[in-house]
Amino acid sequence: xxxxxxxxxxxxxxxxxxxxxxxxxxxxxxxxxxxxxxxxxxxxxxxxxxxxxxxxxxxxxxxxxxxxxxxxxxxxxxxxxxxxxxxxxxxxxxxxxxxxxxxxxxxxxxxxxxxxxxxxxxxxxxxxxxxxxxxxxxxxxxxxxxxxxxxxxxxxxxxxxxxxxxxxxxxxxxxxxxxxxxxxxxxxxxxxxxxxxxxxxxxxxxxxxxxxxxxxxxxxxxxxxxxxxxxxxxxxxxxxxxxxxxxxxxxxxxxxxxxxxxxxxxxxxxxxxxxxxxxxxxxxxxxxxxxxxxxxxxxxxxxxxxxxxxxxxxxxxxxxxxxxxxxxxxxxxxxxxxxxxxxxxxxxxxxxxxxxxxxxxxxxxxxxxxxxxxxxxxxxxxxxxxxxxxxxxxxxxxxxxxxxxxxxxxxxxxxxxxxxxxxxxxxxxxxxxxxxxxxxxxxxxxxxxxxxxxxxxxxxxxxxxxxxxxxxxxxxxxxxxxxxxxxxxxxxxxxxxxxxxxxxxxxxxxxxxxxxxxxxxxxxxxxxxxxxxxxxxxxxxxxxxxxxxxxxxxxxxxxxxxxxxxxxxxxxxxxxxxxxxxxxxxxxxxxxxxxxxxxxxxxxxxxxxxxxxxxxxxxxxxxxxxxxxxxxxxxxxxxxxxxxxxxxxxxxxxxxxxxxxxxxxxxxxxxxxxxxxxxxxxxxxxxxxxxxxxxxxxxxxxxxxxxxxxxxxxxxxxxxxxxxxxxxxxxxxxx
Amino acid sequence: xxxxxxxxxxxxxxxxxxxxxxxxxxxxxxxxxxxxxxxxxxxxxxxxxxxxxxxxxxxxxxxxxxxxxxxxxxxxxxxxxxxxxxxxxxxxxxxxxxxxxxxxxxxxxxxxxxxxxxxxxx
Amino acid sequence: xxxxxxxxxxxxxxxxxxxxxxxxxxxxxxxxxxxxxxxxxxxxxxxxxxxxxxxxxxxxxxxxxxxxxxxxxxxxxxxxxxxxxxxxxxxxxxxxxxxxxx
Numbered sequence: 001x002x003x004x005x006x007x008x009x010x011x012x013x014x015x016x017x018x019x020x021x022x023x024x025x026x027x028x029x030x031x032x033x034x035x036x037x038x039x040x041x042x043x044x045x046x047x048x049x050x051x052x053x054x055x056x057x058x059x060x061x062x063x064x065x066x067x068x069x070x071x072x073x074x075x076x077x078x079x080x081x082x083x084x085x086x087x088x089x090x091x092x093x094x095x096x097x098x099x100x101x102x103x104x105x106x107x108x109x110x111x112x113x114x115x116x117x118x119x120x121x122x123x124x125x126x127x128x129x130x131x132x133x134x135x136x137x138x139x140x141x142x143x144x145x146x147x148x149x150x151x152x153x154x155x156x157x158x159x160x161x162x163x164x165x166x167x168x169x170x171x172x173x174x175x176x177x178x179x180x181x182x183x184x185x186x187x188x189x190x191x192x193x194x195x196x197x198x199x200x201x202x203x204x205x206x207x208x209x210x211x212x213x214x215x216x217x218x219x220x221x222x223x224x225x226x227x228x229x230x231x232x233x234x235x236x237x238x239x240x241x242x243x244x245x246x247x248x249x250x251x252x253x254x255x256x257x258x259x260x261x262x263x264x265x266x267x268x269x270x271x272x273x274x275x276x277x278x279x280x281x282x283x284x285x286x287x288x289x290x291x292x293x294x295x296x297x298x299x300x301x302x303x304x305x306x307x308x309x310x311x312x313x314x315x316x317x318x319x320x321x322x323x324x325x326x327x328x329x330x331x332x333x334x335x336x337x338x339x340x341x342x343x344x345x346x347x348x349x350x351x352x353x354x355x356x357x358x359x360x361x362x363x364x365x366x367x368x369x370x371x372x373x374x375x376x377x378x379x380x381x382x383x384x385x386x387x388x389x390x391x392x393x394x395x396x397x398x399x400x401x402x403x404x405x406x407x408x409x410x411x412x413x414x415x416x417x418x419x420x421x422x423x424x425x426x427x428x429x430x431x432x433x434x435x436x437x438x439x440x441x442x443x444x445x446x447x448x449x450x451x452x453x454x455x456x457x458x459x460x461x462x463x464x465x466x467x468x469x470x471x472x473x474x475x476x477x478x479x480x481x482x483x484x485x486x487x488x489x490x491x492x493x494x495x496x497x498x499x500x501x502x503x504x505x506x507x508x509x510x511x512x513x514x515x516x517x518x519x520x521x522x523x524x525x526x527x528x529x530x531x532x533x534x535x536x537x538x539x540x541x542x543x544x545x546x547x548x549x550x551x552x553x554x555x556x557x558x559x560x561x562x563x564x565x566x567x568x569x570x571x572x573x574x575x576x577x578x579x580x581x582x583x584x585x586x587x588x589x590x591x592x593x594x595x596x597x598x599x600x601x602x603x604x605x606x607x608x609x610x611x612x613x614x615x616x617x618x619x620x621x622x623x624x625x626x627x628x629x630x631x632x633x634x635x636x637x638x639x640x641x642x643x644x645x646x647x648x649x650x651x652x653x654x655x656x657x658x659x660x661x662x663x664x665x666x667x668x669x670x671x672x673x674x675x676x677x678x679x680x681x682x683x684x685x686x687x688x689x690x691x692x693x694x695x696x697x698x699x700x701x702x703x704x705x706x707x708x709x710x711x712x713x714x715x716x717x718x719x720x721x722x723x724x725x726x727x728x729x730x731x732x733x734x735x
Numbered sequence: 736x737x738x739x740x741x742x743x744x745x746x747x748x749x750x751x752x753x754x755x756x757x758x759x760x761x762x763x764x765x766x767x768x769x770x771x772x773x774x775x776x777x778x779x780x781x782x783x784x785x786x787x788x789x790x791x792x793x794x795x796x797x798x799x800x801x802x803x804x805x806x807x808x809x810x811x812x813x814x815x816x817x818x819x820x821x822x823x824x825x826x827x828x829x830x831x832x833x834x835x836x837x838x839x840x841x842x843x844x845x846x847x848x849x850x851x852x853x854x855x856x857x
Numbered sequence: 858x859x860x861x862x863x864x865x866x867x868x869x870x871x872x873x874x875x876x877x878x879x880x881x882x883x884x885x886x887x888x889x890x891x892x893x894x895x896x897x898x899x900x901x902x903x904x905x906x907x908x909x910x911x912x913x914x915x916x917x918x919x920x921x922x923x924x925x926x927x928x929x930x931x932x933x934x935x936x937x938x939x940x941x942x943x944x945x946x947x948x949x950x951x952x953x954x955x956x957x958x959x
Contacts, residue, residue, distance in 0.1 A: 003755070004752070007748065007751040007752045010751045014747050047819070048749075051746060051817075051841050052748035052841075054841020055752040055842070055844060056752070169906075169908050171813075172835065172854075174813070174854070174907050174908075176939055178853055179943075180857075180942055188942075191942065195911070195914050198914065198918065201886055206878035206911070207811075209908075210911065211911060231853075232835050233835070811876060
């Protein structure tokens, strides 16, 4: 008896012979390009090598010869003319194959050079095929059955009902062998042979088949696998496969879980495994036949149930799913996908339009033409509407971003062994798409941090009298022209002692005296800070909270922490609604113009005459201490000093301050342009904008200015009384 | 008693590999290198199944099946045709000639064994 | 196949398959018609397929219909195999002697 190694020798010898025939054929074709016999022999050589290599599982040779065969097939069919270049190419292919065979013979693997040459040849071959591409490799029809859990008779049984056609045995097909084969896939727990169709003895033709079988079958297989048992006899029998009850619930679940796509009822059932492709095709064929009559054809679901291909409840589930998807789609149909670049360029143009329209307004005002001014103001209103509309196009709901965290929370809870539920609110809050895209990472970090460090273990929670299940909140809302996103937990809250100790250990501070809680909390945003005693694999990734803060600041946003010992902490991120156009308030200091976002402006008050720069930098605003920030001094401006100053009261992130300016110039729409490198060192500026007059105005970064005011105030006050500082600052912090 | 299977293919490698697989599964094997050779070997001996390539010199598989189905001693013998993925038209032709089972080339021995055991009892 | 007839006892030899089904059917039916009780000795059946089993079903039904007894005896291994696969032993009602080595 021959062995596989002998068979391999046969393969090598035979393939070498075929390659010689191939070479001979190709050389002949060089002289007589349409010698069909030569073409055939070249084709046959490739074809046979492919088939034989497949037997051994030499996939590399199979894949390569497949490409060559595809091209040769087209040549043979006259679809492709054999050029001299192609003959050359096939000769190279032949040589490559010969090399692959040598490698096989010496039992060595292909080196990179060989692979590259093969890839290059394949590329050339597919170029010959042009757009058509090679015939796809055959789908493995005879899938090797792999079953999980063995053939045990656990669970309930499949029911297979089969009626063989009269001619099966004449066609050489023995019903018994199919049934025995089915038995090899699992266990035939009951077979009932049905011979009701058997005619009286003298009419019975012993070469015809009158039998049918009702089979109960246990096995870890799917419907298609069972169907494939009967593949050769499929056209000569009636086959019904009913899944076991346990499968039924599996199908139901699958139908519910199939990703939402526009699936036809039949496809839905096929995908879930409830029916096979063939059952569907047969059902459709029946439907097609019935629809030729005058009456409308019965629904596919009914046909399938009637043919016992599928249970009614599965059809119902699929129909319900379909309805659900359609409803969603009818909503989705109202959306258009637009490339973000197009939107951006439109918004840019709208920005220019805003500036141009301001210019027109200015000229109209100068000419004092009443009708003109009226028309201009009407136009300005429309431009404003267009601007708002354009900005809204870029707005998306944050809900989708929030929903992504359901998975994160689930996975991380499992990883940590904590039971944590996620509570989402404000999912319909809208913000600029570019902001949404960039907020995901910082949010992920905060969420992980809260779950890892914030929420205690179940035992600790119970000991502290809290529900064992921790909760994590994601919330979003609009507040004075910005979007606030909160990540909150009901954990233990931040520990002042531990943060201070850590900060001292890291050399971030010397002592905590005079630091407010908020200031202490902010220490965790310092580079290299980690509060957990045990650095876990979740948060101890070397990415610290400092990166979170930087990411948020890059979006012109801020982050603050609210924490109460024992009841949890909340990280509050404030972000601008949009990054491109703002409603601004224009002010003048000296010869320059400055803009602050209008929604940060609370009010404007006149500063009493004669107050000079060396007077205290705060005023009493209706009993509230309001720090002042003199822009003239802050930016070191020169120019004529006016006698009366104005104070613009601004608010950001719960803090207030008064900006001292020379003149109030009113509202405007500002298209924010980034500042050049020159201004990079200047604190308190976030951009520039061009006024209708053509002049440039600088956009103030209120958050930075407020921070500056707070620091300066703290310094000033601490000089007076150390003891009162923290209290004061805390007030300023919480506003 | 072991069943006998005839392999008809012009590739010696295929005959040998399939032969090894079938013998390993307990079958007797008769080899033929083309349709003509195969007809010659249908000399009254009992053949339980024929594995037959379509594309062969001298006599192709379809012609062979037609001839074989006309022989009293072999007319009910099942045939597995070896086909290529592009052979849909050939498949029709084979169907007409009386072949019902198909295995697509390239295949590996276990696939052939599966197909065989669907068709004949051990 | 050959059919040995020994006074009310038929002994088909060789294969009981589709190749011999037509021939067997005629012979066995004729034998059944001629006798009141018939025994078919299956001990020499080397090979049987669905056509063979189907023929046995036909004979058994025919005998029942005619009120005759048809006994199947000395089942060979091949016959037992298929009778068991089709779960027909009970319906046939004849004792199956399962060889010890199986």
